[in-house]
Amino acid sequence: MNLESDRIRIREYKESDIGSLHLLLTNKKVMTYMPEIRSNALDDSYKTLYDAIMESKLIHRNKFFFAIEDKDTKAYIGEIGYTILLDAIEGKVVNLGYFILPQFWGKGYVTETVKILIDYMFETQNIIKICAGCVADNIGSIQVMEKAGMVQESHLVKHMMIEGQLHDRYDYRILKEEWLVRVQNH
Numbered sequence: 484m485n486l487e488s489d490r491i492r493i494r495e496y497k498e499s500d501i502g503s504l505h506l507l508l509t510n511k512k513v514m515t516y517m518p519e520i521r522s523n524a525l526d527d528s529y530k531t532l533y534d535a536i537m538e539s540k541l542i543h544r545n546k547f548f549f550a551i552e553d554k555d556t557k558a559y560i561g562e563i564g565y566t567i568l569l570d571a572i573e574g575k576v577v578n579l580g581y582f583i584l585p586q587f588w589g590k591g592y593v594t595e596t597v598k599i600l601i602d603y604m605f606e607t608q609n610i611i612k613i614c615a616g617c618v619a620d621n622i623g624s625i626q627v628m629e630k631a632g633m634v635q636e637s638h639l640v641k642h643m644m645i646e647g648q649l650h651d652r653y654d655y656r657i658l659k660e661e662w663l664v665r666v667q668n669h
């Protein structure tokens with residue numbers, strides 16, 4: 484898989500990404516809302532990287548984790564990916580996630596990446612619903628989901644424990660038919 488816009492490329496991981504991925508996974512600011520996938524040592528980051536690479540070789544793939552890079556400089560920006568939650572005759576339901584290095588925040592990178600990936604997912608994969616969610620105080624992530632045309636599906640109260648504190652969670656979705664309406668209106 485290789486997707487591009489004018490300024491970014493979304494591509495499969497390769498072994499040489501270890502340094503960049505380790506920086507991302509160990510960055511406390513980036514991983515605040517995702518303590519469960521934070522890396523504590525280089526070995527953890529290697530496991531995450533090899534899992535992503537192994538999955539990319541499978542015919543029946545369940546996890547799709549991609550590197551986002553600057554097209555000109557080839558700088559590693561961060562990660563976007565999805566996992567299959569349900570694989571029904573009608574189509575697949577998937578969960579989407581994203582996180583990028585702080586120096587790239589607030590420049591529209593994730594909104595752009597999510598839009599490109601959503602188009603790819605609905606156009607080429609048998610996907611009927613894309614879900615995403617975040618802690619209720621993660622304004623940046625809420626903005627990304629809304630700008631990408633997703634709609635809020637639930638507000639789960641006191642649902643997540645992060646650094647000893649309970650947080651609410653918002654879940655968002657976009658259905659294939661909702662995406663089609665958006666595409667037809669552009």
Ligand SMILES: CC(C)(COP(=O)(O)OP(=O)(O)OC[C@H]1O[C@@H](n2cnc3c(N)ncnc32)[C@H](O)[C@@H]1OP(=O)(O)O)[C@@H](O)C(=O)NCCC(=O)NCCS
Binds near residue numbers: 512594
């Ligand atoms: C949340 C995150 C993915 C946003 O990515 P990003 O590339 O900075 O987002 P964008 O630049 O596309 O921002 C989309 C909009 O949200 C706004 N925004 C981004 N971060 C914001 C913040 N912390 N507070 C307020 N607004 C914010 C942007 O200004 C932009 O609005 P605009 O188009 O009106 O200017 C990124 O900050 C990140 O990786 N955070 C750490 C990991 C994380 O929380 N991942 C999500 C877990 S659910």
